[in-house]
Amino acid sequence: MKALVTGISGFVGSHMAEFLLRQGVEVVGTIRNRSRMDHISHLRQEIRLAECELRDPFSVETLIGRERPDLIFHLAAQSFVPTSWNSPIDTIHNNVAGQVNLFEAVRRFELPAKIQIACSSEEYGQVEPEETPIRETNPLRPLSPYAISKVAQDYLGYQYHRSYGLHVVRTITFNHTGPRRGENFVTSNFAKQIVDIEKGRKAPVIHVGNLEAKRDFTDVRDVVRGYWLALEKGQPGENYNIASGTCCTIAEMLNTLLSFSNVSIEVQTDPSRLRPSDVQILLGDYRKFQEATGWKPEIPFQRTMEDLLQYWRSQP
Numbered sequence: 101m102k103a104l105v106t107g108i109s110g111f112v113g114s115h116m117a118e119f120l121l122r123q124g125v126e127v128v129g130t131i132r133n134r135s136r137m138d139h140i141s142h143l144r145q146e147i148r149l150a151e152c153e154l155r156d157p158f159s160v161e162t163l164i165g166r167e168r169p170d171l172i173f174h175l176a177a178q179s180f181v182p183t184s185w186n187s188p189i190d191t192i193h194n195n196v197a198g199q200v201n202l203f204e205a206v207r208r209f210e211l212p213a214k215i216q217i218a219c220s221s222e223e224y225g226q227v228e229p230e231e232t233p234i235r236e237t238n239p240l241r242p243l244s245p246y247a248i249s250k251v252a253q254d255y256l257g258y259q260y261h262r263s264y265g266l267h268v269v270r271t272i273t274f275n276h277t278g279p280r281r282g283e284n285f286v287t288s289n290f291a292k293q294i295v296d297i298e299k300g301r302k303a304p305v306i307h308v309g310n311l312e313a314k315r316d317f318t319d320v321r322d323v324v325r326g327y328w329l330a331l332e333k334g335q336p337g338e339n340y341n342i343a344s345g346t347c348c349t350i351a352e353m354l355n356t357l358l359s360f361s362n363v364s365i366e367v368q369t370d371p372s373r374l375r376p377s378d379v380q381i382l383l384g385d386y387r388k389f390q391e392a393t394g395w396k397p398e399i400p401f402q403r404t405m406e407d408l409l410q411y412w413r414s415q416p
């Protein structure tokens with residue numbers, strides 16, 4: 101069995117590759133010429149890499165025609181919400197065109213591939229507290245260009261299944277983190293600031309944005325197991341929430357990280373970290389996914405946070 105992982109050099113892609121190798125699956129991954137390779141350098145002997153620009157239909161068609169994968173985990177994306185305000189068209193083009201090119205190439209070669217697409221809880225956007233826990237039937241009220249790009253990816257998955265019978269499973273993943281999380285994202289950003297203070301590289305002040313927002317965090321290692329199960333047992337055309345079923349404020353997440361450190365820290369709001377509109381609460385109901393696949397989160401939040409801090413402590 102051969103799996104193609106788009107965005108293999110990214111945070112989730114690298115964990116996906118590790119999981120697939122443990123299942124004995126052959127792994128091919130897409131990279132771009134500017135991709136950072138440090139997340140997958142330890143896997144270089146076991147995986148194959150293909151340079152592919154997903155925005156370029158020729159590049160995608162060449163790859164799909166040559167590799168003919170059985171499984172596709174489509175993880176490549178511009179995934180940082182604030183970047184999508186600075187360059188909205190780039191985010192929308194990258195995320196939407198990349199996926200259309202992938203679907204069209206699969207169609208062109210009439211591949212029976214099963215395709216997982218990484219949709220996002222950001223699609224739910226403006227959620228009222230009484231509308232939680234969020235089910236797949238909740239309304240979508242996206243609040244950022246990134247969220248719009250994910251709504252488009254999500255519905256394109258639905259449409260290509262309905263129109264052409266592609267085996268697309270739409271996973272709607274809530275926040276996820278763990279070792280190798282990019283340093284822009286809040287959990288890693290705070291963990292890295294704490295470690296920089298521990299190592300004496302930074303004054304004991306942690307810079308933060310909106311600490312009131314509530315997020316539902318799952319460990320990335322649980323998430324990639326979910327993506328595998330989505331293709332093994334999920335229904336094509338369906339969408340499934342992948343979440344922990346609990347949430348905490350960003351302030352509580354920061355306190356959890358601080359509880360694993362001895363440094364005493366002053367917390368300072370940095371206005372540049374505040375967003376034009378922030379999703380206030382994300383709390384997911386994952387029962388539909390559990391019923392379809394048996395998946396449930398296994399790694400407790402405390403351990404994820406501890407592993408994340410250890411990851412940053414181990415970095416040079």
Ligand SMILES: C[C@H]1O[C@H](OP(=O)(O)OP(=O)(O)OC[C@H]2O[C@@H](n3cnc4c(=O)[nH]c(N)nc43)[C@H](O)[C@@H]2O)[C@@H](O)[C@@H](O)C1=O
Nearest residue numbers: 179181220221222274275284285286308309310313350373
């Ligand atoms: C599901 C979804 O999950 C992620 O999107 P996100 O929730 O925007 O992730 P984040 O880690 O950037 O922010 C989380 C929360 O934390 C608040 N916050 C406070 N202070 C800082 C801060 O200093 N930095 C950041 N980045 N956020 C901060 C911020 O305002 C927000 O309320 C992506 O994986 C996305 O791809 C995705 O699909």
